[in-house]
Amino acid sequence: MREITAEILLSLEKKLLKRGFSSPGARRLVAFQILVAGVSLALGLATVSLGLWPLAFGVGACLIAANLWWLARSAERALQHSFSAGLAALGAVSFLLRFAAMALALFVAIVLAGLPVIPLLAGLSSAVIGISILGPAGFFRQPAKEACHGRKS
Secondary structure, three states: OHHHHHHHHHHHHHHHHHOOOOOHHHHHHHHHHHHHHHHHHHHHHHOHHHOOHHHHHHHHHHHHHHHHHHHHHHHHHHHHOOOOHHHHHHHHHHHHHHHHHHHHHHHHHHHHOOOOHHHHHHHHOHHHHHHHHHHHHHHHHOOOOOOOOOOOO
C-alpha cells in the first residue's frame, strides 16, 4: 500500500511540475492534499448510503486542496515577478475572488446540499495534517548551510 501511495504522489508531483509548480515543498504538499481529497471523496461517495458525514469530509478536503493549489501557485508567481502596485492589486482582487468562490462553495455545500458542518470543517482541516507531516520532514531533508558562508576571515 505504501508503494502505491508513493507512486501516486510521485505521479502527481510530476504533473504539478509540468503545470509550473517549481518548488518541491509546494508540489509535495499540494500532491499530498490532492491524494487525501481524492481518497476522501471516493470513500464518501462509496459510503453515501450510510450517511453524509464521509461525503462532507471529502468535499471539505477537495475545497482545501483547491485553496492550497491556488495559494501555492500565487506564491510562486509572486516570487518570480518583481513587485509592483499593479501586481499587488491583481493579487488582492484574485484573493477576494477566491474568497468569494470559497464562500459560495460552502454555501452550496451547507445550505443547498445539506452537508453536515462538522465533517465539512474536518475535511477543510485535513491540510493541517499534511502541513504537520510534510513541513518538518522537508525541513530535516534540506542540507545545512553554514552561518559564515561568504564571509572572509
